[in-house]
Amino acid sequence: MPDNASSGPPTTSNPPERHERTHSRCPLLQLPAELRVNIYEFAFAVNKGATVDLFAAEPLPRELLLTCHEIHNETVALYKQARQDYWSTTKFFARGLLRAAALSKLPLLQQSTIGHITSLELSGIDEEFGSKFEVTYSEGLWQYAEYETPAGPDGGGFGGLELVDTTKYLILPTKDKRTNIENDLLKAGRLTRHVNEYTTKPGLCAFVNITGVNEGDRLRVKAYAKTTALSLWELEGIVRYTLPHS
Known part of the structure; x- marks a missing residue:
């Protein structure tokens, strides 16, 4: 009986060609x-x-x-x-500011970054009174300076600016938000009478005027200030308190 099976050689299907993927490493x-x-x-x-x-x-x-x-x-x-x-x-500055303009820009800043700032200068000009305000931040303390155009013999100005006031501040949280360390600093250093609780915006900050305090109190304040970082509420407080109105 004839064999109907194919007598040809068996066929095998070739596997698909394998493409080797080469990964070239970054030269760096x-x-x-x-x-x-x-x-x-x-x-x-x-x-x-x-x-x-x-x-x-x-x-x-x-x-x-x-x-x-x-x-x-x-x-x-x-x-x-x-x-x-x-x-x-970096030595940061912001010049020619009015209060409203500065406050509108504060939300652009982040606590995680400004907490590292060690040098900052803010300034503004009050054209109505012909005065200039300059506030500098260094080693945790603020120094406020005000310049005015001195009056001449006829009541007019000489055209220059003259320093009329300078004050150095430590800025603390308001009384209800202070730590035990901050309360002890004020009591031990007899600085309580130099505190101005700034309440234009309730709960914002308090200013400790250290310009006229004795050397011992001043040294305690400076030592404490060096351990603190600049904060957004502190920056807002100095803007509200010192910069001229729009």
Whole structure:
């Protein structure tokens, strides 16, 4: 009986061609680790001591951190330190401000960044009275200075500005929000009588005038001030208290 089965050689189906995927490593990651760190430090370099408008501050770009997980892991600590250095070593200023304009810009700031500020100057001009206000922040304390145009013999101004008042302040939370450390500072240093509870906005802050206190009290205040960080409520308080109205 004839065999109907095919007598040809058995056929096999060839497996699909395998395409090898080649992963080319980033040239940066092929460099020695020490050299990569030097590049990262250069990319995050901070111009220490630069003067910058507080409301136009541009912290370090973070695009490098977003390239890949490996570079992110290598750079994130350096980036955070460089960002902190930017805020702590820059001399910030905001000039020619009126109160309403300054208050409208405060929401642009974040506590996590301004808490590192060590140097700040705010100033404004009251054209109605021909006076200038200048407030500087350094080592946790504020110094307020007011300049006026001196009157000439005929009652007019000489055209210049003359310093007429200067006062140094420590700014604390209001009485109901102070810590035991702050209360003890005021009592032990006999500074309570120098406190002005600023209540234009209830619960905002209190000003401790240390201009006329004795040397012992002044040293205690300075030591405490160095342990504190600039806060948003403190900045709002100084703006409301010192800058001229719109």
